[in-house]
Amino acid sequence: MVTEVGVRRIGPDDWTLWRGLRLAALADAPDAFGSSSAVERRFDEGEWRARLAPEHGLRAVAFAGETPAGIVGARPPAGSPPHVELVGMWVHPDARGGETARLLVGEVLAWAGEQGCPAVSLFVTETNDRARRLYERFGFAGTGEWEPLESNPVLRCARMIRTAGLVPHPG
Template structure:
């Protein structure tokens, strides 16, 4: 297996982010609230604005992008000192090979560098693999739940539920703050 490189995209690399985001939406529609059809219609300025408000982290193997995750420093949460981790996706042949862990490690580093105290991660309650992975990384479940509508599954949209998981970034003794 070739060497894995994980890096934060620059804002001018929005076309690369767009490409991997749409690939993820097409490959795993059940894992996302958005649909590829919706996001394909976005203008360039929407993609550029997305790059300005969140960090986009890629995992690359040689010339291939094999994973992505995003971290938003507070724009999607009202919890002080928290950033939200979202959009985690790994190319199916690379799942279970450490790509997701490397993406999460880089996201945690970025969060610490930006002064965040914790990362929030909304995970589908019926996605056992994602819940197990987040738990193994150190995320802990909370009682916070929200409905999740999944587009592109079967003929009609499906209803599901997400739970918020929390990962402390600083020296908080393993206890999430501000919950």
């Protein structure tokens, strides 16, 4: 039996769900995020709720049936030219290789389109080839811009951007 995967946008009232998934993501893939489990474990309820407020962008959770399978965020349009930034994407190890990652990226692209934003950017750690290939299938391309990973400055992150249409597709 195949479990259907879906994505749901969440808000401040879903803070306990988000906190659990975010802390799991930071523990599972510490070199994929600019923050760390040690930092975010100290956040109180108010901080978690604030991070999920609509003015801070999109937060979405993928579910395989009733089971959370992954998370993604997006910051509101900013910069010149304006772009949405995809942040904090993570897929639970049990859900990797399926539809979850594609659905999460698609949700960010759809949200960016709803914001009237012509581009989506992201940073991906130089060692995360699997994620880079996923983003390339969605039409993201490297910009040549690099920056150190905040949580582990030994690693670098490459900026990627997608500017050609925001209709989600799996490539």
